[in-house]
Amino acid sequence: MKIQGLIAATFSTFNEDGSLNLSLVPSLVNNLVAQSVKGVFICGTNGEGPNLTSEERMATVEAFVKAANKRCLVLVHVGHSSIAEARKLAAHAEKAGADAISAVSAFYFKPASAGIMVDCMAQIAAAAPTLPFYYYHIPAITGVAVNPLDFLELAENRIPNLAGIKYTAATLHEYQACLNYGNGKYDILFGYDELLLPALAVGAKGAIGSTYTFAAPLYLKILELFGKGDIAGAREMQYHAVKMIQCLGWYSPIPTQKAIMKLLGTDLGPCRLPLTSLDTLQQEKIAQYLEEIGFAYVLQKVKDL
Numbered sequence: 020m021k022i023q024g025l026i027a028a029t030f031s032t033f034n035e036d037g038s039l040n041l042s043l044v045p046s047l048v049n050n051l052v053a054q055s056v057k058g059v060f061i062c063g064t065n066g067e068g069p070n071l072t073s074e075e076r077m078a079t080v081e082a083f084v085k086a087a088n089k090r091c092l093v094l095v096h097v098g099h100s101s102i103a104e105a106r107k108l109a110a111h112a113e114k115a116g117a118d119a120i121s122a123v124s125a126f127y128f129k130p131a132s133a134g135i136m137v138d139c140m141a142q143i144a145a146a147a148p149t150l151p152f153y154y155y156h157i158p159a160i161t162g163v164a165v166n167p168l169d170f171l172e173l174a175e176n177r178i179p180n181l182a183g184i185k186y187t188a189a190t191l192h193e194y195q196a197c198l199n200y201g202n203g204k205y206d207i208l209f210g211y212d213e214l215l216l217p218a219l220a221v222g223a224k225g226a227i228g229s230t231y232t233f234a235a236p237l238y239l240k241i242l243e244l245f246g247k248g249d250i251a252g253a254r255e256m257q258y259h260a261v262k263m264i265q266c267l268g269w270y271s272p273i274p275t276q277k278a279i280m281k282l283l284g285t286d287l288g289p290c291r292l293p294l295t296s297l298d299t300l301q302q303e304k305i306a307q308y309l310e311e312i313g314f315a316y317v318l319q320k321v322k323d324l
Contacts, residue, residue, distance in 0.1 A: 020119065020151040020182045021206040022225035024057035025239065026094060027232040028210075029083075030277055031067040033288035039075055040288055041082040047232075047285070048086040054235040057225070058092025058118065059083060060185075064160060065229040065273055068096050070291040073104055077111045084116045094227075097147075098122035098155060102139055106146035113147035120144070121153040121185050124163040133169035140170075141177045151182030153208065158188055167193060171200050183207050185227055189214060195221040212238070213264045216257040219245045229273075230264065233280045240321045256321070262312045270301055278302050282309065283318075 032043040051059060061083050062068035062076045071079065080095050087093050095117045097108035105122055112120050122143045130136040136154075144152035154174070158164040167184055174181050186194050187210030197207045198221065209218040212228035215238060231238055237260055244253035267275050274290050278297045281287075282305070289296045297305065309315065
């Protein structure tokens, strides 16, 4: 399995009281399909997977699979600090009709080596043997900096359904090494939206990102221009994305992105503690900044091109 194009790492959908609001899923999926996104990555970092119970995660999977109805791929994050729970989530994703699964490292008791990481991922992947499995490399969140190339070398003979890596790190030299491992055997999906163009330059074909959920047309234009050899045009579009992304670090990135989605007309509800929604002044500051950089104008412009 090799994915070309964009996979949107979707956000949680909550009611104001913090309960799941899965009624929002169909419209969210419809919008992404209409924007030519190749698939959705659900229950991951942006979907607040660690903030959901296993039962809520399974209900979310069922809602997205139903809404997608084979019109786009559904990749399910099943990572958990409990391998037993991760295996349960993996088996459920397979039964529910997902297209692939992915898992981060355990992030409380952490694997001490690439070998132990492979032991963990092999158990999780084996619970859904018919689904492609992606190891989710995101050391900034998990605190686990196992070399992903070492992981591939050890995993290729241990995980029969290994499809590749969801690579969410800025280490482009290691990313390129993974892309070229085994003559390009594995699908290494890039996960840093602000570095999409540099990743394309070293060989990326597919990417998973949070801002693709609300700014897919901008990134699709980057892919198009790069494919045509218009590097200057792609660079300009990438810089528009970078300017938008710069404000995500002012506050907590996930609540900020949900606030941006609300500004753009899609209210997915609040976040769950320990994440907190932006207050009114913070929302106003984000709105003012996006107005100053002409973000909505740029989005509409690339849609019309």
